[in-house]
Ligand SMILES: Cc1ncc(C[n+]2csc(CCOP(=O)(O)OP(=O)(O)O)c2C)c(N)n1
């Protein structure tokens with residue numbers, strides 16, 4: 001019989017952490033181990049769900065340190081964008097559901113107030129955290145919720161106007177507030193802009209700053225030098241650029257740069273500033289996006305977003321596809337137009353890959369601008385380019401265009417400037433959920449005088465719409481298309497310029513006409529097949545334009561059919577509402593026309609697959625079929 005020594009592995013520390021309060025019992029050494037386990041758990045979870053990986057891996061140590069030092073949920077940690085919050089979710093009572101991230105009924109991929117008291121402020125769009133944290137800080141000062149407010153904002157998000165509006169206000173108000181600038185020298189793509197260069201200079205020069213600079217700033221926070229953490233902090237502060245930074249000029253105490261992966265630096269620093277800060281403090285931490293997972297660290301996007309993957313190899317699951325993505329169709333069509341017209345320029349707000357403009361940047365680098373996360377500026381910059389005689393394509397996701405709405409109205413539409421808005425991710429987007437749904441652009445653009453609003457029914461239509469936009473010099477024009485792949489239709493050699501305000505009849509039928517605006521057309525055609533089998537033959541129209549409407553076509557259909565149904569991938573107030581107004585104005589309803597609108601429901605739809613979301617929104621083929629039968633008064637056998 002052999003004598004065996006039992007080497008039972010110690011219980012992972014993560015298993016003992018159910019809530020952040022459990023971190024208070026851990027030694028600093030144990031916190032190191034916890035960070036390692038948290039990183040492994042994050043990688044494992046995202047390998048199963050897909051999602052935002054790189055940003056979370058970059059803030060593992062920061063997450064541990066913040067939760068170890070601050071007292072959440074009394075203290076509020078506000079993660080900017082929220083795409084880096086998976087480690088935070090694991091530490092705040094959601095580990096048991098972490099493998100449901102971004103799936104139907106599962107955890108959101110962002111922070112969400114309704115999900116946890118540890119998510120004091122929801123996000124998804126960037127650069128809101130400092131404003132929100134300042135709101136919490138001032139609420140506290142005025143007798144509202146107690147506790148500290150800590151905004152954690154990335155270098156990419158820091159480039160947005162909103163972040164500076166908040167710094168400006170916070171520096172003036174002068175109240176205790178913490179901003180952690182998580183500088184990983186990455187946005188989704190490599191960051192652009194002068195601010196990014198400034199931050200890089202700060203930490204390139206930081207280690208060589210001398211003590212006299214320190215004396216001006218954060219050294220004032222230090223407790224008595226006999227306290228061990230403070231001594232460590234003081235040593236570190238010697239090497240930091242604490243005086244004379246932009247942030248100091250704005251009224252913040254600046255501390256940094258500090259290695260955001262070194263808990264031996266982070267913990268004492270945070271403890272010290274928490275104990276001593278009286279006003280606004282900006283802590284500049286330098287991290288690596290994708291830290292600790294080779295495939296992410298090596299990837300061009302540092303693992304920003306990933307499909308499910310094999311942890312050992314990093315190989316991502318790829319869905320098979322027979323059709324190109326709308327984004328790539330747009331990008332190729334734009335490059336084609338740009339190759340024949342050197343006044344065509346393109347603008348993206350930090351989404352060169354997401355909008356496909358990387359292709360334009362490769363072919364025509366001088367005519368393609370990545371302005372950083374700055375949608376408002378992107379719109380007005382495009383307006384200026386148009387006023388200066390260029391033909392700008394301002395390519396934004398529908399959801400991010402929301403941030404530039406006043407600029408669309410005030411700088412573009414009122415001046416009738418020919419900015420071409422290429423609106424990607426129109427409609428429901430899936431796993432990113434409600435914050436990223438492209439639900440409102442039809443309504444908020446089509447109500448603007450002089451704005452032309454188109455939606456592509458398929459990828460061939462998109463090519464024509466790019467050509468139409470390129471040719472349209474009379475005023476602003478927008479065309480929208482969804483996330484994901486096209487339908488696999490035959491592609492035209494070259495885009496044709498469409499007649500403004502004219503739709504196309506796809507199938508002539510009788511009794512009921514379905515007016516489709518955008519890519520629901522495929523579902524409409526599926527519904528038509530089912531209806532034909534029931535002996536109902538609907539007319540199907542691809543409206544192409546929500547503004548101007550094809551009045552002649554719509555009125556003809558209304559007068560020759562018993563019923564008319566509109567369908568669009570947008571909220572109420574868009575295409576269907578405009579058609580309703582036309583019909584009402586022309587007295588068509590007086591003649592007894594039956595009319596229905598199929599729009600997104602008046603709710604914010606949570607993350608799921610796009611197909612499931614449209615099913616829940618009752619906008620799939622069976623719903624269209626049902627709507628047609630209902631409006632015609634035909635009894636429908638109950639749906640399976
Ligand atoms: C208003 C807005 N525009 C664009 C985006 C898309 N977006 C999400 S994360 C991101 C990059 C953020 O970079 P950074 O703040 O440095 O965070 P990191 O991913 O590097 O941690 C971008 C452009 C967004 N979420 N919100």
Ligand SMILES: CC(=O)[C@@H](O)[C@H](O)COP(=O)(O)O
Pocket residue numbers: 052081083124125188305354425429432483
């Ligand atoms: C967090 C964020 O806003 C982006 O990363 C977004 O998730 C990108 O979405 P797409 O995958 O549609 O480009």
Ligand SMILES: [Mg+2]
Pocket residue numbers: 154155156157182183184185186187
């Ligand atoms: Mg970054």
